[in-house]
Amino acid sequence: MTEKTNGIPVAVRLHEALSAAGLPVTGVGRDRKTGAFRVDWAESPGKEQEEAAQSILAGFAPASSKMDRMAQAGFGAQRLLAALWEQVVEGDDALVEEVRLKMEGQNGV
Numbered sequence: 320m321t322e323k324t325n326g327i328p329v330a331v332r333l334h335e336a337l338s339a340a341g342l343p344v345t346g347v348g349r350d351r352k353t354g355a356f357r358v359d360w361a362e363s364p365g366k367e368q369e370e371a372a373q374s375i376l377a378g379f380a381p382a383s384s385k386m387d388r389m390a391q392a393g394f395g396a397q398r399l400l401a402a403l404w405e406q407v408v409e410g411d412d413a414l415v416e417e418v419r420l421k422m423e424g425q426n427g428v
Contacts, residue, residue: 330356333379340375342368392421 333356334347343361350357356376364372389399402414 329379333376336375336379337372340371342372342375344372389418389422392418392424394418394421 330347330349334344337344337347337358342364344358345361346359348357348359349355356379358372358376386396389395394402398414399418402418405411405413406415
């Protein structure tokens with residue numbers, strides 16, 4: 320689950336961002352199963368430091384994939400396959416249109 324940008328792991332970039340904000344962090348880790356970040360503090364953070372860290376962490380949250388967003392909208396793989404079949408084989412765009420409209424309501428695909 321090591322995500323990289325320009326060859327730099329996300330945990331390293333996050334640690335750099337937290338340090339650049341003047342927060343007393345000694346390290347950043349990531350849970351392999353959940354993807355949640357763990358911040359190791361040099362000293363217990365104050366309320367403002369914790370809020371600043373949370374704000375920075377929010378910018379590093381992985382974006383939902385298209386498939387995740389479609390599943391949350393009620394369109395799992397079986398339903399998407401049915402929509403494709405109906406459109407391509409049967410010439411019926413109704414279910415594809417339903418998917419499109421629902422996904423536009425979720426900030427687009």
